[in-house]
Amino acid sequence: MSHGKQFTLYTHVGGPNGWKVALLLEELGLSYESIYLDFQKNEQKQSPHIDYNPNGRIPTLIDHKNGDFVLWESNAILLYLVDKYDTEKRLTVTDEKEKHILNQWLFFQASGQGPYFGQYSWFARYHPEKVLSALERYQKETQRVLGVLDGVLAKSPSGWLVGGKFTIADLSFYTWDRAAISSILKDVEGVDVEKQFPAFRAWHKKTEARDSVKKLTELQAGLRTQTA
Template sequence: MSHGKQFTLYMHTTGPNGWFVAFALEELGLTYEPVYLNFQKGEQKAPAHTQYNPNGRIPTIIDHHNGDFVLWESCAILLYLVDKYDTEKRLTVTDDKKYTLFQWLFFQASGQGCVLFQVAFEIPYFGQAFWFMKWHSEKIPGAVERYQKETLRVFGVLDGVLAKSPSGYLVGDKVTIADLAFVSWNRAAVTGMVPAMEGVDVEKQFPAFYAWYQKVNARPAVKKVLDLYDQLQ
């Protein structure tokens, strides 16, 4: 593999978590070569990938400007990128606010985020809703209802906090990696990929969330990555 670009990013054309790493790379002006693993062929579990990520999931990065340093888990990657390369603190914060940023990253990972397909899926709410409504061979109404409610609850948490934020962002007065971490699954939900949101008027029911969603998605770096995502679908 050519290392003409600083990072190799193992990801998936649809799976959301790799894409919000790409948002941060673009925001920071860091070059990267995406490697789109084919989940149907099990490429995420193949030795070519597991030699770097023994968990066999995405995303995984290799930083070729730092001794081919390897890191996996999306939120850990975001923290690495800002610690190592965000010298101007464009996407991060200092002092006690950094713990609030950590809080939102952990909430995203545990309460919202998930790998989309069943061969690599994790357990948080959005993915559970998608799994039980779309992929599970047996319809389980109780599970569907539970994860529909939990998905909406997560949106309610975000909406309530954002409604009280003077800046309209999760931490401080600017966009941070905490906001970027939510973009992929937010978009999947708003555009109908997450079945739990079908029939929900997001703009009306979660207005502060929707304003935040629109504002973050309109950022040039984010829009550039989303345009690429759309081209690959």
């Protein structure tokens, strides 16, 4: 493994959780090398990745300038990176109560957004049988989560989740939200994200316009083309 970059990021071309870590590394201007694991070959469950991450899921981050410190679980990685490397606190908060609110959103993303959106993707793409009740459940849960976000964002003067600015709380949702808009809800009859969730959609577009997001969206599209 080359240590020319400060970080090694084990990730996946399509996996939303890996891309949100890459987004934060870009935002912080940190150097990293991405290793894209091939899930069809089960590389995430094999050495060397499994030696670092016993859960065998992505992302896994190795910080070579901190004694090759290894961390997995995407939101834990986000917290580590801002705690150690966001010295200006651009993407986090300092107020005690706001810190807890930021953590609240990270927990909600990890427990309420990622699993539901991910389960839809599983049943839509990989499950050997078509289970319509499962697809319907996760489509409805996706709409529910978007409704929670939309309701909170509609009351936020800044249009962000916490601290009156873009933070890792907002970033943590983006890659899975993109999947919801482009895939999960795209063909659901009667759902118009723009009209039904306007505050959410405005929030998503503001994040989408960031330089880091534009850069990595282009990179991901290129990688998808190469692996198609």
